[in-house]
Amino acid sequence: MATPRATALTPGRRLRAEAKRAAILDAAEALFVSDGYELTSVDAISARAGVSKRTVYDHFGDKQTLFRGVLGRANDAVVATVRKAIDEELADDRDVRDALLGFARRVTTGMFPTSDYATFRRLSSQAPLAPRLPEAARDEPERMMEERFAKFAADGKLRLTDPRRAMQHFVALTMRLVLDVTDEDQAAGKAEILEILTDGVDVFLRAYG
Numbered sequence: 001m002a003t004p005r006a007t008a009l010t011p012g013r014r015l016r017a018e019a020k021r022a023a024i025l026d027a028a029e030a031l032f033v034s035d036g037y038e039l040t041s042v043d044a045i046s047a048r049a050g051v052s053k054r055t056v057y058d059h060f061g062d063k064q065t066l067f068r069g070v071l072g073r074a075n076d077a078v079v080a081t082v083r084k085a086i087d088e089e090l091a092d093d094r095d096v097r098d099a100l101l102g103f104a105r106r107v108t109t110g111m112f113p114t115s116d117y118a119t120f121r122r123l124s125s126q127a128p129l130a131p132r133l134p135e136a137a138r139d140e141p142e143r144m145m146e147e148r149f150a151k152f153a154a155d156g157k158l159r160l161t162d163p164r165r166a167m168q169h170f171v172a173l174t175m176r177l178v179l180d181v182t183d184e185d186q187a188a189g190k191a192e193i194l195e196i197l198t199d200g201v202d203v204f205l206r207a208y209g
Contacts, residue, residue, distance in 0.1 A: 021059050023049040029070045033122045037067055037130035064131045067123075071133055074120040075140075081111045082141040090148045096157040097205060104174040104197045109190060112179065142167060158208045166208055173200035 027048035031040040042063055046053040060066040089103035111117050123130070132138070142164075149170070150163040160166040174197050181196060182188050 017059075020049070020051050020055060024051060024056055024059055024066070025070055025073060028066050029074070029119060029123075032067060032070055032126070032130075033119055037063075037126045042066075068131050068133060071120075071123045071131075072137065074116065074123055075133055075137055077116040078111070078120050079140045079144075081114075081116075082107065083144060085111070086144055086148055090145075090152075092151075092155065096152060096209065097201060100170070100174075100201045100204065101197060104170075104178075104201065105194065108175055108178045108193055108197065112175075112182070142171070145171075160208050169207070170200075170204050173204050 024045065028040070028045045031044055031048060035044075040063075042053055042056050045066070046056045049056070056066065060069060085103055085106040089106050090099050094102070124132075146163045146167045149158060149160065149167050152158040153160050153163060153166075158166065177200060178193050178196055181192070
């Protein structure tokens with residue numbers, strides 16, 4: 001198995017190396033999404049990126065590592081979006097119902113329709129044929145939500161003893177349900193989504209509020 005080379009680079013060479021790495025990731029992402037992990041070859045990736053096959057191996061070592069790099073980049077985008085939504089919507093000074101509804105609406109109408117999230121779902125769905133990220137990376141959005149739910153409980157805004165289970169219930173009643181509905185009917189409108197979220201938040205608060 002080839003391994004990535006680690007060499008000292010001048011600033012100019014470092015910039016060129018970073019540009020090649022980004023081009024490889026972009027090419028690999030496009031092919032992994034369109035053709036799938038199994039059918040995508042390193043030859044095809046190098047050709048699309050405009051670099052040699054050796055350059056791909058120098059940067060990533062093998063196709064598995066490259067796929068993890070692509071998936072990790074997509075996961076980082078999702079995590080950053082969720083973190084911002086948590087910080088701005090699940091704020092300490094907001095009414096808890098408004099906060100929960102605002103967060104769920106932000107994720108479902110602001111993140112779910114984006115190309116970044118579509119790419120993340122398409123890549124993630126290729127397991128077990130394709131490599132997966134470490135569990136800690138996969139669970140980062142839920143871990144951040146769990147921490148905020150624990151803070152709400154400590155502040156007396158929610159009644160719960162198991163923040164993780166409460167977070168799972170919240171996701172199932174709101175965002176997961178919206179995904180199920182929109183996967184079946186891509187024409188589902190914002191009014192229907194808001195109704196689902198409002199009902200889900202109210203059910204959640206009847207149990208935990």
